[in-house]
Amino acid sequence: MGTRSPYSRRSPVADRSYLTRTAIQPAELLAAVSDPALGGSVLFLGSVRRSEEDGPVAAIEYAAYEAMVAAELERIIGEARERWPAARLAAIHRVGTIPAGEASIGIAAALPHRAEAFAACRYVIEEIKRRLPVWKREVFDDGRRDWKAQG
Amino acid sequence: MHFRAAPPPPASSRTTIQVTVRLFAQYAELLEREQVVLSLAPPATVAQAVARLRQELPHGERLPERPLVAVNLRHVGADQPLGDGDEVALLPPLAGG
Numbered sequence: 139m140g141t142r143s144p145y146s147r148r149s150p151v152a153d154r155s156y157l158t159r160t161a162i163q164p165a166e167l168l169a170a171v172s173d174p175a176l177g178g179s180v181l182f183l184g185s186v187r188r189s190e191e192d193g194p195v196a197a198i199e200y201a202a203y204e205a206m207v208a209a210e211l212e213r214i215i216g217e218a219r220e221r222w223p224a225a226r227l228a229a230i231h232r233v234g235t236i237p238a239g240e241a242s243i244g245i246a247a248a249l250p251h252r253a254e255a256f257a258a259c260r261y262v263i264e265e266i267k268r269r270l271p272v273w274k275r276e277v278f279d280d281g282r283r284d285w286k287a288q289g
Numbered sequence: 290m291h292f293r294a295a296p297p298p299p300a301s302s303r304t305t306i307q308v309t310v311r312l313f314a315q316y317a318e319l320l321e322r323e324q325v326v327l328s329l330a331p332p333a334t335v336a337q338a339v340a341r342l343r344q345e346l347p348h349g350e351r352l353p354e355r356p357l358v359a360v361n362l363r364h365v366g367a368d369q370p371l372g373d374g375d376e377v378a379l380l381p382p383l384a385g386g
Contacts, residue, residue, distance in 0.1 A: 201314055202385070203378055209362040231385060243386050257367030263386065269364065270377050271378070273314035285315045287382050 156211045157204060157233045157263075162244040171226035171248035178255035182263050184243040186236045194279040198286070200233045200242060203271035207231060214265040222258045225249050229262055231272060262279075306373035308338060313383040320353040323332050329371065335360065336367040338377055356380065 143260050164181055171179060228247045231240050243266065247259035249276045275285050310325045311325055317323045325346065327338055335358050343349040355382040371377065 199322075200385075203311070203313055203359070203380070206359055206362040206378065207385075210364075267383075267386040269383070270385035271313070271359065271380050271383060273381055274384045275314075285381070286384055 147207045156208050156230055157202060158230055158232050160232075162230055162232055162241045164241075164244060167230065167244050167246040168226050170228040171246045173248060173269075174228055175250065176224070176226060176248040176255075177250055178252035179246065180246040180252075180255045180259040182243075182245045182259050183241040184263070186238045188238050195238055195276050196279050197235050197237045197277045198242070199235050199275045199277060199283070200231070201273050202231065202233045202273070204233075206271045210269050210271065211266070214262055214269065217265070217289075218258050218261050222249055222254055223256075225258045227258065227262060229266070230275065231270065233272070235277065300371050305329060306333060306371065306375075308333075308371050308373075308375045308377050309380045310338065310342060310351060312380065313380060316352060316356070316379050320346055322346075327377075331371075333371045334367065335365060335369045335377065338371060339367070339379070342372065342379075352379065357383070 162183070164183060168179060168181055188195050211229055215229065218227055219225055228246045229243050232242050243263070245259055245262050247255050247262065249255040249258060273285060274284050277283050305328045308327050308329065310327055312323055312325070325342065327341060327367065329338060329341065339354070339356065339358070343352050343354070354362055355367060358365055358367070359378040359380060360371065360375050
């Protein structure tokens with residue numbers, strides 16, 4: 139990791155890099171929100187799963203309206219900071235082809251106590267699901283590709 | 290003797306506005322394009338822009354009547370007014386996270 143990480147030693151919040159084309163690094167998300175005053179840290183990872191009803195999914199291709207992803211994530215994180223002023227928050231969405239089992243979204247929230255850390259993390263992921271302009275297409279073992287609704 | 294060009298009209302009195310429409314994911318595939326420049330007579334709304342696209346673009350009828358729309362990187366409703374130079378994005382059902 140280290141210097142080759144997509145965050146290049148800065149937090150995803152500080153450098154506004156909300157999108158990555160390489161593997162999400164959970165330790166770096168947590169490091170981005172770490173603060174000795176904040177006793178509760180929550181990390182959420184959403185990962186590509188094999189879907190049994192659709193057949194064998196080898197990977198998912200994520201496409202994004204990239205400028206709007208950054209703008210919308212900034213708004214979502216801003217709203218969470220208004221609700222939980224002590225929060226430190228970081229979020230990153232991976233785009234491109236993601237193999238089954240690897241994370242497509244990573245969110246870290248740190249607050250003084252666990253209840254509000256869970257609540258802030260939950261707020262950010264739910265708003266991301268509702269508002270982020272990202273689309274996904276399943277790539278099956280046999281090469282078929284299908285755009286997929288929210289799931 | 291020479292002709293003098295008339296000064297350009299102020300933006301507020303232009304007879305048309307131009308918006309750039311961006312299409313993503315399924316919509317880009319259904320319409321076989323990712324971007325369209327649309328001229329509209331003001332005052333124009335998102336609903337009017339969508340209606341024009343559905344009528345005038347090849348395969349336009351494949352778009353839903355009320356798609357999710359963003360203007361200048363923000364989600365908006367169908368009655369959102371449009372201005373010259375706006376970026377209008379038609380967003381298929383979202384699937385992020």
